[in-house]
Amino acid sequence: MGLPVELNLRGKKVLIVGGGEVAERKLDKILEFGPLSVRVVAPVLSSRIREKSPEVEVVQREFRPHDVKEADIVFVATDDPDLNRKVAETAKKKGALVNVADSPELCDFFLQAYVRKGNLTISVSTGGVAPGFAGALKDMIESHQPLDRLSEALDAFAKVRRKVIEGEFKEKKAILSILAKEYMGSTGCGLSRYVYLIGLSHKTAPLPVREEALRALKEISEELEERVLLSTCNRVELYFCGGDLVEVLLRLPDLLKEHLYFKAGKEVLKHLALVTSGCDSLALGEVQIAHQVRKAYEYARAAGRVGKVLSRLFESxxxxxxxxxxxxxxxxxxxxxxxxxxxxxRRRAPLMTPERTGVVGTGDMAELILKNLGFKGVRTFGRNSERLRVLEERYGAVPVPLSRLEEALGSLKALFVAASSPEPILTKDMVTRALRGGRLFVVDVSVPRNVEEGVGELKGVECIFTDDLREVAEENARRKEERLHEAEEIAEQEAEEFWGWYESLEVEDTVKEFFKRLEGVPPKKLLRRAALKLKERKELVHAFRELFGL
Known part of the structure; x- marks a missing residue:
């Protein structure tokens, strides 16, 4: 067997040696594809071949070695095996590609049986062993597949493909692969809907880009019927089912496209399982991410944006x-x-003591910071007085209204910012006024950032954002690398189970619709409609026979 390829005949000189029915068939096929010239040489030529002149150069005589001199491609179709071999050997010495009828051992390539609709070509080959079988299989494909709809879907996909190729998408191959399956599904030859994930993480995009992604994906998600938007300090991900995938992709700002990752089908669940278990986190194995994923899911469900598919996806x-x-x-x-x-x-600010340490924020991240600090007396700044009271009771934090943050800055050596304000809480001007030549170590784990970027430019101030924690996290990751392989196997197994269930939905929905129709239409009438449909859709005949044991 050889490598299946499409041979471009434009600009090529073709020689056919032989003048019978086999040569006729090859000539008809060759002329469809616009070669530069075609020459037929044989002592006896059929009337149909002679009629092709002057479009085809017809030479009625025995083959001569110099006939192959300028030929790029040579087809040999005589009933003389010795002559066939002689022509093939002569042509190959001249560098031409050779096809010899009924002699696969002499062929450089084989003509395939094919069916064509518009830009769609479906080819079948048996490697020259049984051309008749390939032809019969081609006929079966032609009668059983919705070629008109497949051709239309191909044209529509080609337009979208051009837009994706011209875009700045990093994972173009993955995107085009799933788009192709979706367009196939629209013809009835595959699933009619898919589950998708688009996202950016600390591995693919810096923090400013992730901040922009959160704004863009939040806006896009509002128009999707079934979706879950996950946003943490390390990632922004949009899980969705249905909707116009092309529209979603093309609405993304150019800034995000080169940083985007894309998943579809069972790969979505595999990714979700690894994310939720902390295997894809900056801090490998972290437990906080599971709570964040659950919270995003519950929020979407409460908003009525979680249907059967995403419910099963997230529970799995x-x-x-x-x-x-x-x-x-x-x-x-x-x-x-x-x-x-x-x-x-602790490494960068060794003089950090409870009374010289502050935490801005009262949410989960702020609480975890207080827990990890492990000492009482840390000043905690916030607007929510109830949460300030809770943190005081649990961790011995000293509650301070956020409005007094600037007043307290001068006495602090370390400040952790873990808030959720849409605008920076700690500004360059505020720190300049408060420090007056002092030193301050600031860590901002908020997304979007709640510390103005210029703060780190001030003398005596060191400012750290989440991306700067990578070095510390990598040390932890190396210790756990060996456990990731087993985690991926577990995720893969669960993904396979989910996808089996997901593929069955198409059948389940069709069966439900069928029984619903039976309630309003007599069975005989429904079957009569189905039988009439067979005349329009030949591709349904095989399924009809199998269904009713015909």
Whole structure:
């Protein structure tokens, strides 16, 4: 067997040696593809070949070696095996590609049986062993597949493909692969809907880009019927089912396209399981991410944006995540972003004491920072008085209204910012007024950032954002690398189970619709309609026979 290829005949000189029915068929096929010239040489020529002149140069005589001199491609179709071999050997010495009828051992290539609709060509080959079988199989494909609709879907996909190719997408191959499947599904030859994930993480995009991604994906998600938007300090991901995938992709700002990753089908669940279990986190094995994923899911469900598909997807993801943690111990001695932030602060600000340490924020991240600091007396700044009181009771934090942050800055050596304000809380002007030549170590784990970027430019101030914690996190990751392989196997297994269920939905929905129709239409009438449909859709005949045992 050879490598299946499409041979471009434009600009090529073709020689056919032989003048019978086989040569006729080859000539008809060759002329469809616009060669530069075609020459037929044989002592006896059929009337149909002679009629092709002057479009075809017809030479009625025996073959001569110099006939192959300028030929790029040579077809040999005589009934003399010795002559066929002689022509093939002569042509190959001149560098021409050769096809010899009924002698696959002499062929450089084989003509394939094919069916063509517009830009769509479907070819079948048996490697020259049984051309008749290839032809019969081609006929079966032609009668059983919706070629008109496939051709239309191909043309539509080609237009979208051009837009994706011209875009700045990093994962063009993955995007085009799933788009092709979606367009196939629209013809009835595959699934009619898919589950998708588009996202950016600390591995693919810096923090400013992730901040822009959160704004863009939030806006896009509002128009999707079934979706979950996950946003953490390390990633922004949009999970969705249905909707116009092309429109979603093309609406993305150019800034995001080169940083984007894209998943579809069972790969979405595999990714979700690894994310939820902390296997894809900056702080490998962190436990906080599971809570964040659950919170994003519950928020979308409360908003009525979680249907059957995403519900099953996320519940399967939570199940796989739990099993990964149980079997691999990936979370043992796990470290979170707050843990990394505290560890780095202890290295960079050794004079950090409770009374000289502050935390801005009252949410989960702020609470984890207080927990990891492990001492009482840390000043905690916030607007929510109830949460300030809770943090005081749990960790001995000293509650301070956020409005007094600038007043207190001068006495601090370390400040952790873990808030959720849409605008910076700690500004360059504020720090300039408050420090007056002092020193301050600032760690901002907020997304979007709540510390103005210019703060780190001030003398005596060191400012750290989440991306700067990578070095500390990598040390932890190396210790757990061996556990990731087992985690991926667990995620893969759960993904296979989910995808089996997902593919069955198409059948389930069709069966439900069928029985619903039976309630309003007599069975005989419904079957009569189906039988009439066979005349329009020949591709349904085989399924009809199999269904009714005909």
């Amino acid at each position: 993801g939570f199940k796989a995540s739990k099993e990964i943690r149980s079997r691999t111990g990936i979370q043992d001695a796990s470290v979170s972003i707050p843990y990394l932030a505290v560890q780095l602060a």
